Amino acid sequence: MKKNVLALLALGALLFTGCNAIGDKDTIIGRVNGESIYQEDIDLMVRLRGESSKSESMRNAVASLFSRNAIFSAAIERYPEFKEEIKNRSKTIDNYLLTFAFQRFYAMDRLMFSDSELRAYFDAHRSLFADTAEYMLVRNVVAEKLFLERNADSLAAFIERSKTDGTLDTSSEYLKNTFIRNYREMLANTMGDSLLKAFNLVLVPIVPPTPEEYYEKHKDWFVTEPGFEVYHVEMADSLALAALFYTDSMDLDEFKKIARDNSINKETAANDGYVGKVLEKHVLPYGIGEMGPMFEQFKDKPVGTVSAPIRTFMGETFHVFYLASVVPSHQKSFEQARAAIKNELEHGINYELDSTYVLATMNGEPVILESDILDVYKANPTMPRNRMYHDRITNSLLQNIAFAQEARKRKVDHSWEYRALVRENGLSYVCDAFENKIKFIVNYPDDTLKAVYDKIGNPAHPNMSFESSRANLSNWLDMPRNLLKRKYYYSLEDYLPDDYETSINRLFSEMEISYRDARWDRVVTEAWGKAKVSLYTDSIFLLPQENSLDSAIAALDSFYREQKLDKVLVGWQGLRDRYPENDTIMKKSTYEIAHVLSEMNDYDHSQREYRSFYSVWPDDPNAEKAMFSRGFILTENMHKDSLALDVLNEFKQKFPKSELVESADWLIENIRSGGQLANDLMKKIEAEE
Structure with missing residues (x-):
């Protein structure tokens, strides 16, 4: 390129000096299963989120970064083909990442300065910033101060012009901000077109078919x-x-x-x-x-x-x-179809191009083909396929090529931001693809699924075809029935007068999404629990690793002794959701959740959990305690005496030899006395005291 592109974008007499963004090696702060995690990955999050690295949400995000790397390892181990997908994807995503790094960081954030230059300025001028200011959080402000210092003469000229052209607010701070904003707006509004010209990037006109060609190709449309x-x-x-x-x-x-x-x-x-x-x-x-x-x-x-x-x-x-x-339908003649064809060619929903059709060139050589547009559609299946989106995608790809070319020229591809973006993009892609595979996994052959479909259809979506029902049918066969039963008895009032068997399709439909989510949560938890983690800094706090069910239960027992009831509740709920096929865990979790909810004074949810426990597992030794506890909560805490009487009387019939029968009799008599029995007891206790 004969001239620096930025020369085309000069703002008045602006004299600007920038440096290439050649980054140093990234700083390793930890490893997960041998894969390095870098300080720059955290710096990227700080810049993108605009939050201090010391904030609670950022600490959680950093912990999640380590956890996601464990998921990445598990994904590659289970689906080795992801490695090849990342390589193939990087070829198409590289221009986008370079464009993002150039626009978001190099141009808008750093104002064309190198990161090392800005760090040096920050260290040398600490008095200009708050004592607690983190460089990465205020880097854009650092860039602005250095920009004003380097362009002091242009700023002075701009201020003088503003004072004579009727600008209402001529305060120094306002004019400085306007000076910087004008420069950023100029870069954003004009750089793209300038780069297209500089690199000779040109759109190729799309030649539509003749009406006769269109008719012959789509005769079956015109009937x-x-x-x-x-x-x-x-x-x-x-x-x-x-x-x-x-x-x-x-x-x-x-x-x-x-x-x-x-x-x-x-x-x-x-x-x-x-x-x-x-x-x-x-x-x-x-x-x-x-x-x-x-x-x-x-x-x-x-x-x-x-x-x-x-x-x-x-x-x-x-x-x-x-x-x-x-x-019967019949074929329309070309003359009959002419008006419709003309309208379709002028306003049709999409172009009809061969995958090799050249859409754009650089220096006369093809750089964007129709196949590139098809790849974007494939990666975004919900994107509308019409001419407007086709043109948007083409223009976006062309802009990306232009900015990527300039980014490489300015060595932005050597910057730490770009390297961190590449790592984050690959990490996100694999984690998302892995999640999709786990949530929509099909564990049965087609003939098994087809037999189920022929018998009951799709239990979650009755109108869905078999081709689209495989994942639903697989979940139907996999989902433990006690999971559905617990839901039924927990929310019994929502399903009556229908019994469990009558409600099973509705239950499945309502629970399938949470079942899929819990299956993924289990993969995430187990991947992190098995991960080999090395941490080389004391400033990061990671999520606890759940190495086994026994260790998880031991941790919850410890939390309970410390009366950290919120953690206990979330922990038992997580175990129950993640291991529904383990009936022992399902049962124990439900009982513990009911007990903890009662201690937290969440009585309605507690009595629902107790009801689901003794209804699903009536032969468990704790069933009688669960039924009695529910009756107690209904009368003593919720004052639903009529319902409590039903529960307590049912308790006596089912468990006539229980040690709690005497207590149940007392509660029944107290209800029938309108609470007088309890009042008399309190008076007696007070008298004895």
Whole structure:
């Protein structure tokens, strides 16, 4: 390039001196399973989040960084193909990361200074910043101060011009901020176009097909809708209408007579109920309106078929239709289709290009092909496929190429920000891909899943096809039924009068997402628990590692002794969610959760957990304690005496030999006495004291 690109962007007489951002080696602060984690990874988070490294959320983010690296290791071990995917992906993502590093950090954040230059300025001018200021948090401010110092003459000229051109606020601080803002805005608004010209990057015009070519390629698009020739009878009373037809087929003359004598549609009744030839997706004439169900009922049916009564769209009247003939679709001629083709070519939803079609060139050589656009669509399956998005993607890729070229020229690809971005991008990609695989894993062969589908369909999404139902069906076979039962009895009021078996599809539908999330949480927890971690600094606090179920339970027992009930509750809930197939853990967790909730005075949730415990595991030794505890909470804490009586009486019937029967009798008598028994007891205790 003959001239420095920044010369094209000069702001007035701005004299600017910048340095290349050639970074030093990154600083290792720890390792997870042998893979290094760097201080620069944390610095990147500080700059992107704008938070102090000492804040609680940043400490959590750093702990998560170590945990995610453990997930990364587990992912690569389980799916080695991720390594190749990262390599292939880096080829397409590199320009984007360089563009981001250049724009976000080098241009906007650092104002074209090198990081080492800014660090030196910060260290030499500590008095300009708060004593507690972290360099990485205020780096953009450091860049601004150095920028003003280096361009003092241009700033003075700008201030003088502002004082004479009617600027309302001429305070020194305001004008300094405006001077910097103008420079940033100029970079943002003009640099992209300048770089496109500098690197001779040009969009290639897309040549659309001729109307004739388009017609030949898409003949099957230009056919008339199929339909039927029909008669009808319209009435306000659906039962009276149905009574007129004793069969699902009849002679046309008989139907005409019924229409003449009974239809309330005067226009068609006068013509024996004749509606005419009607096409699918079209509204029927004579005020009948939309009749989608009719087309569904007549599909593949013989002439002479009589429909069941169909309600009008607004629900005011009902219709019975007679199928007089089938109207097949037919090919439209080019002349008939010309107007539609012209509209499609001018406003079509997408271009139709071969994957090798050249969309942009650099110095006359192809740099963007249609295949590159298809790769973006593939990576973002929910992105709309239309011309607007196609053009946006093309322009974005072209801008990325331009900025990446300039970034390499300025050695931004050697900066620590870029290296940290590459690591973070690869880490995020693998973790996200791993999560998706775990959440939507299919553990059964197709023939097993198809047998389930043929029997019950998709229990979570009844209208979903088999092809789209594999993951749901796999979860249906995997999900422990005690997980569903616990949910049923915990939220019993939401499901009554339906019993558990009747509610099972609804339960599965409501729980499947949380079941998937818990499965992923287990992978995350186990990956971190097994990780070999080395930490080379004292300033980082990591998440505790759950090495085994026994160690996790021991930790929760310790928390309970310390009365850290919030941690105990979250811990037991996590164990129950992560290990639903382990019935021992499910059972123990539920009992402990009920107990802890009671101690936390969360009585309603506690009694629900107790109910689910003795309902799902009625033969467990703790079932009688759970039922009694629920009865106690209902009367003593929630004052639901009627319900408490039912529970306590049921308790006596189920556990007549329990040591708690005497206490249950006392509670029952106290309820029946309106609480007098308890009052008398309190008076007696007070008298003895």
